[in-house]
Structure formats: C-alpha cells, structure tokens
Amino acid sequence: MTPTQLLVGMADIQVVKGPGCFTCLGLGSCIGFCALDPVANVAGMVHVMLPEHFKDKPNDMPGKFADTGIAALVQALEKLGASRSKLVCAMAGGAQVFKFGANVANKLDIGARNALAVDEQVKKLGLKVIARDVGGHAGRTMMLDAATGEVKVRTVSQEEKLLCRLRA
Amino acid sequence: MQAQSITMAQGTLTLEDIVSKTTDLPTIPAAALAVMREADSPTGSSRTVAHHIGQDQALAARVLRLANSAYYGLSRQIMDHQEAVVVLGMRCVRNLAMVAATYPWMTRPLKGYQLGPKAMWTHSFGVAVAAQQIARKTKSLNEDTAFTAGLLHNLGKVALSIWLENRLSAMMALAIRDDLTFDQVERKLLGYDHADVGAYLGEKWNLPQPLVEAMRYHHNPNGCEPRSLLVDAVHVGDFLTMSMGYGLGGDGLRYEVEPEAVERLKLQPEDVDEITSDFVTEYESYAKMFEEMDKI
Numbered sequence: 001m002t003p004t005q006l007l008v009g010m011a012d013i014q015v016v017k018g019p020g021c022f023t024c025l026g027l028g029s030c031i032g033f034c035a036l037d038p039v040a041n042v043a044g045m046v047h048v049m050l051p052e053h054f055k056d057k058p059n060d061m062p063g064k065f066a067d068t069g070i071a072a073l074v075q076a077l078e079k080l081g082a083s084r085s086k087l088v089c090a091m092a093g094g095a096q097v098f099k100f101g102a103n104v105a106n107k108l109d110i111g112a113r114n115a116l117a118v119d120e121q122v123k124k125l126g127l128k129v130i131a132r133d134v135g136g137h138a139g140r141t142m143m144l145d146a147a148t149g150e151v152k153v154r155t156v157s158q159e160e161k162l163l164c165r166l167r168a
Numbered sequence: 169m170q171a172q173s174i175t176m177a178q179g180t181l182t183l184e185d186i187v188s189k190t191t192d193l194p195t196i197p198a199a200a201l202a203v204m205r206e207a208d209s210p211t212g213s214s215r216t217v218a219h220h221i222g223q224d225q226a227l228a229a230r231v232l233r234l235a236n237s238a239y240y241g242l243s244r245q246i247m248d249h250q251e252a253v254v255v256l257g258m259r260c261v262r263n264l265a266m267v268a269a270t271y272p273w274m275t276r277p278l279k280g281y282q283l284g285p286k287a288m289w290t291h292s293f294g295v296a297v298a299a300q301q302i303a304r305k306t307k308s309l310n311e312d313t314a315f316t317a318g319l320l321h322n323l324g325k326v327a328l329s330i331w332l333e334n335r336l337s338a339m340m341a342l343a344i345r346d347d348l349t350f351d352q353v354e355r356k357l358l359g360y361d362h363a364d365v366g367a368y369l370g371e372k373w374n375l376p377q378p379l380v381e382a383m384r385y386h387h388n389p390n391g392c393e394p395r396s397l398l399v400d401a402v403h404v405g406d407f408l409t410m411s412m413g414y415g416l417g418g419d420g421l422r423y424e425v426e427p428e429a430v431e432r433l434k435l436q437p438e439d440v441d442e443i444t445s446d447f448v449t450e451y452e453s454y455a456k457m458f459e460e461m462d463k464i
Binding site for chain 2: 009010011025026027028029030049050051052054064093095096097098099100107108110111137138139155156157
C-alpha cells in the first residue's frame with residue numbers, strides 16, 4: 001500500500017501514526033521542522049513562516065509562527081501517543097536574501113530570525129535536533145519518510161540529498 | 169572557467185537582439201491594456217471597461233470564469249462580462265483582466281531560470297498581491313497599479329530565459345566566486361539584466377511609464393530618479409514573495425533588498441512581519457480562483 005502523502009503547506013501542521021511521507025514545498029525564509037518518535041511510530045512536520053505571533057491579534061494558525069508552531073507540533077504528536085523525550089527532530093529552511101543593502105535592518109532578515117526563534121523553542125521544550133540545513137540563499141523542499149525516518153532536502157539547482165535519519 | 173565562455177557566447181547579443189530574436193514572446197491583448205487605462209483614468213466608466221472587454225472574446229470568457237470562481241463566493245452565476253463589471257466593480261474587473269491576460273503565458277516553465285510550470289506565475293502573482301497589500305498599508309499608492317506592477321515585474325525573465333538555458337549553474341558559480349547578486353551577474357555577462365529586458369518590452373507594449381519604471385528598477389529602487397513609491401512597493405513585495413518561497417528558481421534569493429525602500433514607504437520593520445502574514449493569507453485564498461483558470 002502506498003504510504004499517506006502529506007503536503008505541509010504554509011503554516012500547516014501535519015502528524016501521522018504509522019507510515020506517511022511528508023513534504024514541505026517552497027521553503028524560502030520559512031522553516032520546515034520535523035519530529036519523529038521511533039518507539040510510538042508517530043511523526044509530524046510544521047511549516048513555520050514567521051518568528052513570533054502577534055500579541056494583539058488572535059492566533060488561529062499556530063503553525064505560522066515559530067513561538068507557537070513548534071509547541072503545537074509537539075502537542076499534536078503527544079496526542080497520537082508520542083513521548084516528548086523520545087522525539088528526534090530535524091529542520092531545514094531559513095534562507096535569506098543575499099544582501100541587505102546599507103544600514104542593515106535585522107528585522108528584515110526573516111530567515112535568520114526564524115532559525116533563532118525555532119532554536120529557542122527547541123531549547124525551551126527540550127527537543128533533540130540531530131540535523132539542520134539552514135540559511136543560505138536557495139529555496140528548499142524538505143521531505144520526511146516516517147517509515148524509514150529519512151529526511152531529505154532538495155534545492156532547485158542541486159540534487160536531492162539525505163539530511164539525516166530520524167530512526168537509528 | 170565556464171563563466172568566461174558565457175561572456176563570449178552572449179557578448180554580441182544586445183538587448184534589442186534578445187527581444188527581436190526570441191520567438192514566442194508573450195503579448196498582452198490590446199483589450200486588456202485598454203481596460204487598464206480606462207479603469208485607471210479619473211474619467212473611466214464601467215460601461216467603457218465592459219465595452220473594451222467585449223472586444224476580445226477569449227479575454228471576456230476568462231474574466232467571466234474568474235468572476236464566477238469560488239473565490240468571490242457569489243450566490244448566483246454572473247452571466248456576462250457586463251454583469252461582472254456591475255457586480256464586482258470596475259477596479260476588480262480591471263485586475264481580473266490583467267490576470268486573464270498574463271496567466272496563459274506566465275504559467276509556462278522557464279528553463280533558463282529553472283522555474284518549473286507555474287513557478288513564474290506563483291512568484292509574479294505573489295508580488296502583485298504583496299505590492300497591493302503594501303499600497304493599502306501606506307495609503308499613498310494606487311492599489312491596482314501596484315498589483316499590475318507586481319504582476320509584470322519579471323516580464324524580462326520570460327524573454328531572457330531561453331538564452332540562459334544550461335548556463336544558470338555557471339552563472340551561480342560566478343555569483344558565488346565574485347560575491348554578486350544574480351542581476352549583477354546578468355549585467356556582467358550581458359551588459360543588461362532581466363529588469364532592463366522587461367522595461368524594454370514594456371516600452372514596446374506602450375505600458376504606462378510608472379509600470380515600465382517598476383520593471384526596470386525592481387532590484388534597484390535607489391536607482392530610480394526621482395524615487396518612486398510604486399517601484400519601492402514592488403521591490404519590497406518581491407523581497408517578501410522570495411522570502412516566503414513563492415516560485416523560487418535556480419537564482420533563489422540571490423538578490424539585494426534596499427531597506428531605504430521600506431523607509432520611503434513609511435513602513436516600520438515591525439510592519440513587514442504583519443504585511444507578510446496578511447499577504448500569505450490573501451495569497452492562499454486566491455488558490456480557488458486559479459482552479460477555475462486551469463479548466464479553460
């Protein structure tokens with residue numbers, strides 16, 4: 001049987017128990033973050049767009065923001081039986097525009113800010129990230145095969161490469 | 169080095185050659201341009217807009233299909249383009265006419281930039297929506313003009329693509345070696361870049377000068393004299409669209425963002441996150457509209 005194909009669109013959180021192939025298409029400054037509990041056989045992926053949610057606006061899409069998306073992914077995985085301490089994670093994306101002109105405005109560097117915000121959440125939630133392909137100036141696609149634990153990353157101009165295996 | 173051989177191969181091709189020797193160059197139906205001019209004119213009338221659409225049956229059919237797409241969620245079907253103008257308004261139909269006029273050729277793949285089917289469209293439409301959002305936020309720009317300028321900003325890539333086929337990897341190698349943006353590499357090898365080609369084509373099409381400027385300076389808004397908020401909106405919209413990963417090709421995000429453009433638009437860096445968030449929500453909601461276009 002073909003495993004479930006899960007397309008993780010902008011701000012999406014997708015989780016599955018058992019086999020499933022996740023794809024996060026078109027990551028620019030956004031970050032694809034995936035996690036797998038090899039014991040419970042539960043895996044998931046989130047497509048984070050921005051570092052922080054807006055304090056003065058309702059946040060109906062927690063996956064949109066790093067400060068709510070990573071925790072929401074973990075919560076969704078736990079609901080399916082995953083245990084936080086067993087989660088093995090990987091991340092890709094966070095690219096940035098090549099140059100920021102004079103008087104660099106750090107706030108405009110969405111890619112670097114996203115990566116930093118995801119790192120903060122990883123630390124806060126005590127997650128184990130075993131591989132990251134972050135930064136640079138190329139668009140990426142990230143894929144996770146829950147059955148094998150293989151995380152692959154493809155850029156437009158380069159061959160697909162194996163980033164890591166989330167299963168031993 | 170491979171990059172040097174590109175210089176030799178392309179060295180004699182002028183900008184005019186690129187345009188005159190490229191077969192299958194896109195065009196915008198005259199009726200769509202007439203609709204744009206009429207809707208943008210202070211004396212423009214809905215009746216004349218409807219009349220212009222009616223001059224081109226293919227355009228009228230596409231506009232009608234877009235007007236009836238799930239995006240607008242109308243309770244009853246619009247029967248003809250005259251009714252579309254009445255129900256949706258002249259400005260809305262103006263933008264639909266631009267979408268209908270560009271979608272057929274913008275959805276083709278552009279191998280030279282390693283853009284797959286629809287990638288050019290995804291990016292161009294993204295910049296249209298982002299520039300429109302920026303115009304709305306700044307309140308000092310016409311939203312519809314910003315939409316069209318965003319939609320057409322990369323027109324030059326359509327003409328230049330075929331000449332860059334199988335050369336992009338070497339061009340990127342040169343960009344990395346010499347620490348250049350991709351448009352700088354184009355200028356180094358050809359003497360002009362895709363923005364220049366787009367502006368040249370725009371002039372040939374008799375597009376209004378502000379749209380031509382937006383094409384010419386979208387990677388270099390500080391080069392536009394006098395400075396233009398429309399150019400700035402397209403530049404920042406392009407930056408946001410690239411950042412969100414919409415329709416990235418082999419040249420990726422290898423471009424420069426000029427923060428002065430953000431300042432001239434009187435946007436705080438904090439506003440940029442908010443515009444990005446709103447822009448993505450709006451962009452994603454348009455997906456329903458294009459489902460209809462694909463049925464044509």
